[in-house]
Structures are given as structure tokens and as C-alpha cells.
Amino acid sequence: xxxxxxxxxxxxxxxxxxxxxxxxxxxxxVALIGANGAGKTTLxxxxxxxxxxxxxxVLLDGADITRLPTHRIARMGLAHCPExxxxxxxxxxxxxxxxxAAFGDPRHFAGDLERVLALFPRxxxxxxxxxxxxxxxxxQMLAIGRxxxxxxxxxxxxxxxxxxxxxxxxxxxxxxxxxxxxxKMTVFLVEQNAFHALKLAHRAHVMVNGRITLSGSGxxxxxxxxxxxxxxxxxxx
Amino acid sequence: xxxxxxxxxxxxTLGAIYGLIAIGYTMVYGIIGMIxxxxxxxxxxxxxxxxxxxxxxTTMGGGSVAFGLMxxxxxxxxxxxxxxxxxxxxxxxxxxxxxxxxxxxxxxxMSIVLQNFTQLTQGARVKPLQPVIHGGVTLLKANGFAVSLxxxxxxxxxxxxxxxxxxxxxxxxxxxxxAQRATEQDMKMAALLGVNVDRVISTTFVIGAALAxxxxxxxxxxxxxxxxxxxxxxxxxxxxxxxxGGIGSLPGAMLGGxxxxxxxxxxxxxxxxxxxxxxxxxxxxxxxxxxxxxLLGRPEVEKI
Numbered sequence: 001x002x003x004x005x006x007x008x009x010x011x012x013x014x015x016x017x018x019x020x021x022x023x024x025x026x027x028x029x030v031a032l033i034g035a036n037g038a039g040k041t042t043l044x045x046x047x048x049x050x051x052x053x054x055x056x057x058v059l060l061d062g063a064d065i066t067r068l069p070t071h072r073i074a075r076m077g078l079a080h081c082p083e084x085x086x087x088x089x090x091x092x093x094x095x096x097x098x099x100x101a102a103f104g105d106p107r108h109f110a111g112d113l114e115r116v117l118a119l120f121p122r123x124x125x126x127x128x129x130x131x132x133x134x135x136x137x138x139x140q141m142l143a144i145g146r147x148x149x150x151x152x153x154x155x156x157x158x159x160x161x162x163x164x165x166x167x168x169x170x171x172x173x174x175x176x177x178x179x180x181x182x183x184k185m186t187v188f189l190v191e192q193n194a195f196h197a198l199k200l201a202h203r204a205h206v207m208v209n210g211r212i213t214l215s216g217s218g219x220x221x222x223x224x225x226x227x228x229x230x231x232x233x234x235x236x237x
Numbered sequence: 238x239x240x241x242x243x244x245x246x247x248x249x250t251l252g253a254i255y256g257l258i259a260i261g262y263t264m265v266y267g268i269i270g271m272i273x274x275x276x277x278x279x280x281x282x283x284x285x286x287x288x289x290x291x292x293x294x295t296t297m298g299g300g301s302v303a304f305g306l307m308x309x310x311x312x313x314x315x316x317x318x319x320x321x322x323x324x325x326x327x328x329x330x331x332x333x334x335x336x337x338x339x340x341x342x343x344x345x346x347m348s349i350v351l352q353n354f355t356q357l358t359q360g361a362r363v364k365p366l367q368p369v370i371h372g373g374v375t376l377l378k379a380n381g382f383a384v385s386l387x388x389x390x391x392x393x394x395x396x397x398x399x400x401x402x403x404x405x406x407x408x409x410x411x412x413x414x415x416a417q418r419a420t421e422q423d424m425k426m427a428a429l430l431g432v433n434v435d436r437v438i439s440t441t442f443v444i445g446a447a448l449a450x451x452x453x454x455x456x457x458x459x460x461x462x463x464x465x466x467x468x469x470x471x472x473x474x475x476x477x478x479x480x481x482g483g484i485g486s487l488p489g490a491m492l493g494g495x496x497x498x499x500x501x502x503x504x505x506x507x508x509x510x511x512x513x514x515x516x517x518x519x520x521x522x523x524x525x526x527x528x529x530x531x532l533l534g535r536p537e538v539e540k541i
Contacts (some may be wrong), residue, residue, distance in 0.1 A: 054526070068302070069433075071431050071433045072432065074431035080429045082429065086423050088426070090418070091418060091419065095415060099419050099430050099432075100430060101417070102416060102430060118249075150431065
């Protein structure tokens with residue numbers, strides 16, 4: 001589904017990614033873990049065309065999307081839930097969801113809305129409330145729901161657990177698992193919360209300073225001693 | 238009392254015109270955080286296109302006023318929008334992502350270009366237009382003073398109200414308006430959802446220019462004279478209206494326009510006409526002292 005080949009990217013003269021290779025197959029959850037500043041968010045941004053890749057290629061189902069403008073990439077079925085959720089604060093929950101479906105077939109809207117509200121019943125209760133007044137967890141649900149409204153081929157999640165209470169984090173991860181299982185949604189997940197991410201993911205990569213240093217199945221990485229020492233100290237959340 | 242009523246009517250008419258221009262300032266500021274100083278000159282172009290189209294249409298259409306006005310309205314909206322679009326494309330889009338000062342200076346440059354272009358091609362002398370819509374109604378007559386409401390004033394206010402209703406409907410209810418608001422609130426996220434941000438910004442300039450062009454047509458009819466320099470003061474006034482109402486807020490621009498129109502008309506009615514601009518700007522200073530984000534503006538607080 002998604003194939004990244006020798007990707008370099010950065011900001012101005014500072015290179016943040018030094019040749020990333022990875023692929024995500026249809027139906028998988030692939031996680032990318034790593035410390036602050038490793039380049040995880042930069043990678044997701046580069047997949048969507050901002051910042052631009054300086055070298056290498058991004059292929060979505062075989063089509064080269066490396067040089068396409070961001071909105072074209074989005075319309076090809078790459079839905080990105082960025083770090084910090086980026087809910088439109090002065091639009092209602094419904095309008096936020098409508099924005100997700102803005103470029104889909106309008107005939108799907110009613111059915112898709114019903115599906116998303118079934119996944120996130122809380123959003124249904126707050127349909128006409130402004131996005132900016134939701135709690136952090138609700139905003140995260142809205143961000144994922146909005147992404148699903150576009151019927152993406154691939155869902156990119158950047159730090160969905162950021163700033164949320166442990167109980168809410170668990171809820172969000174359970175929902176991601178459910179979306180993957182019930183809707184066959186392919187997910188590429190970037191997380192600092194390595195424990196949850198590795199438990200959820202079929203496969204995972206570890207990123208250090210703009211390079212992928214370790215790859216394997218979620219379970220393998222979870223039991224890897226080095227990973228445990230670096231990313232899981234303090235134990236399970 | 239009768240005198241007050243008369244000034245009220247004049248003020249509302251003037252305020253409607255300012256409000257239409259102010260929307261262009263506030264929309265552009267809302268979406269790219271830039272003061273489009275060429276907007277007043279876009280309005281001036283609107284007045285010229287309206288005048289030219291009106292004269293051409295009445296000549297060809299055998300002097301029919303209704304046909305002439307319709308033609309002037311459509312032609313000025315079309316051509317002025319095209320200019321608004323071109324100004325953004327040529328002078329602002331290449332500077333997207335540059336420091337904020339750069340597009341601001343580019344806008345001032347564009348303003349000078351438009352003024353000089355009009356002066357060169359149309360001449361520097363004022364262009365008169367004979368009154369087109371005559372007559373009106375006398376509302377009341379008392380103490381030897383008649384309060385009159387001209388058909389033209391009624392037309393101006395009705396057209397403005399109709400345009401504002403359509404415009405508000407577009408912004409709040411249609412997919413285009415939703416994309417516009419989404420881009421205004423979070424440009425990056427809008428692009429990630431498939432919104433073509435550049436096109437939305439172009440549309441914003443086109444809508445602003447179209448509304449300003451209608452203001453240009455109405456001023457041509459109301460005052461009967463235009464020249465290449467009318468954009469400057471009207472632009473500053475409309476900008477003041479936008480700031481007074483709360484820059485970035487659409488209802489604020491309409492309210493601010495009305496407020497500036499009323500202040501001007503009432504001040505010229507009771508005090509001195511020479512100081513009407515001073516009055517308008519003084520009120521702006523006073524309001525900003527107590528409400529720095531304007532009447533309907535919201536303070537910039539970002540929730541992280």
C-alpha cells in the first residue's frame with residue numbers, strides 16, 4: 001500500500017531524515033516509535049508533501065506521490081491526523097466531520113456519518129458544539145472520525161495519545177484496533193507511548209536521529225531488551 | 238429630531254457602502270493575516286468599470302436606465318473580480334511564506350500601480366455621471382424641515398442587505414464557505430483534508446473584489462463623480478470599519494461599516510463637515526483603547 005524508498009527531508013538546510021525505507025501493507029497497523037526529535041513527525045509530514053522530500057520516493061499503491069501538492073495527496077486517500085489534533089476550533093463537530101468528507105462522494109455522507117458516530121458516540125452527543133470546546137480526548141476522537149469520513153486508504157496517526165489521561169489513551173488505542181479489525185483500515189501510527197503502540201501494531205520500526213535503527217513485529221520489539229531499556233522504562237502505562 | 242432622522246438615513250446609506258468594502262479587508266486578513274492595502278483601489282476600479290459599462294450599455298441599449306444599471310452591475314463585478322484575482326496572483330501569492338512585512342509592502346505598491354494605471358488610462362480629471370435614479374419619498378415634514386428618503390438610498394441599502402444575506406449564506410452554509418472557514422482557522426489542516434488552499438485564497442480575493450465593485454457602482458450613482466484617487470480615503474475608512482468591528486470578523490465588518498457611516502453623517506450634521514474624518518478615526522482610537530480586538534473581534538487566545 002505505502003512504500004517509502006530512501007527518503008530524505010528536512011527544514012531549510014537542516015536535514016531531519018537521512019534515508020528512510022519502509023512499507024505498509026494493506027490491512028496492517030505499522031507503528032513508528034522513537035524519542036522526541038527523532039524525525040517521526042517530519043516523516044509523516046513528508047509523506048503528505050510538507051516539508052518536501054529532498055531525495056527518495058513515496059509510493060501509494062504504486063503511484064508516485066512524492067512531488068504532489070498536499071491537497072492532491074489527501075484526495076488520493078492518505079488521511080493524516082496530525083500531532084495536536086488540529087480540530088477547526090470555531091466550527092461545529094458536524095462541520096469538522098463534513099470537512100473530512102468534503103471531497104468524497106456526497107452520497108456516502110449520511111452512511112459514513114452514521115458509522116463514525118457509532119464508533120465515537122460522544123461525538124454524536126456534541127454534534128453542534130464548537131470543536132474548540134471539546135476535551136482533549138473528544139478532540140482526538142473527532143480528528144480520527146474526521147479522517148475516516150474521507151474513506152482513506154491509509155490512516156496516518158501522529159501521537160494520538162499526546163496529552164491524554166491514561167484511561168482515555170487506552171480507549172483511543174482500542175478504537176484504533178477496532179477500526180483496523182472491523183473496517184480493514186490500514187494504519188501507520190507514530191507514537192512516543194511505545195508500550196501501547198507496540199502492543200497494537202503488527203509491525204514496528206524504531207527511529208533514532210532520522211534513521212530507522214530497528215524493525216520487527218510489535219511483539220518482538222516489545223520483548224527486545226534494548227527497547228525496554230530505552231523506551232519502556234517506567235513500565236507499562 | 239427631523240434633522241437627526243435625516244442624518245441617520247444618510248449615515249446608514251454611507252455605512253452600507255463602507256461595510257461592503259470592509260468585508261474584503263476582513264476576509265483577506267482572516268485568511269492570510271495580511272492587510273490588503275490595494276483593496277481601496279480595487280473598489281476605485283469597480284467604480285470606473287461601473288461607469289464605463291453604464292455609459293456603454295445606455296448608449297447601445299437606447300438609454301434604458303434599468304438595462305444600463307444591470308449591465309454596469311454585472312460588468313463591474315466580473316471585471317473587478319478579475320483584477321482582484323490577478324492582484325493576488327501577481328503580487329501576493331509569490332510572497333506566501335515570506336515575512337509579513339513583504340506582502341504588506343507589495344500591497345502598497347499594488348495600490349500605487351492601480352492608481353497610476355487608472356490615472357494614465359482614464360485621465361486625472363473627475364468623471365461625472367448625471368443622476369440616474371431620481372426622486373424619493375418624503376417621510377415626514379415638521380418645523381419646516383422635510384425628511385426625505387431617495388429611491389437611490391433605498392436601492393443602496395436594499396442591494397447591500399441582499400448581498401450581505403447571500404454572502405452570509407455562502408460562508409455559513411455552503412461547502413465553499415466551509416472550506417473558506419476551515420482554511421482561515423487552520424490552513425495546514427485544511428490542505429491535509431484535501432482543500433486546495435491557493436484556490437480558496439483566490440476565491441476570497443474574488444469575493445472581496447466583487448463586493449467592493451458593487452460599492453463602487455453605488456458610490457458612482459450616489460455622488461455622481463469619481464476619480465482615480467477615491468480608493469484611498471474610502472479604503473482607509475473601510476479598513477477602519479473592519480478594525481472597529483473586529484478584524485477577521487464578518488459581522489464585525491458590516492457593523493463597523495455602519496458605525497463609521499453613522500459617525501460621519503452625524504458629525505457632519507451637528508458639528509463640522511471638515512472634521513468628519515477626524516471624528517471617525519477618533520472613535521476608532523477610543524474603541525480600540527477599551528476593546529483592543531474591536532467590537533465583535535475575539536482576542537487571540539490559542540488553546541494548546
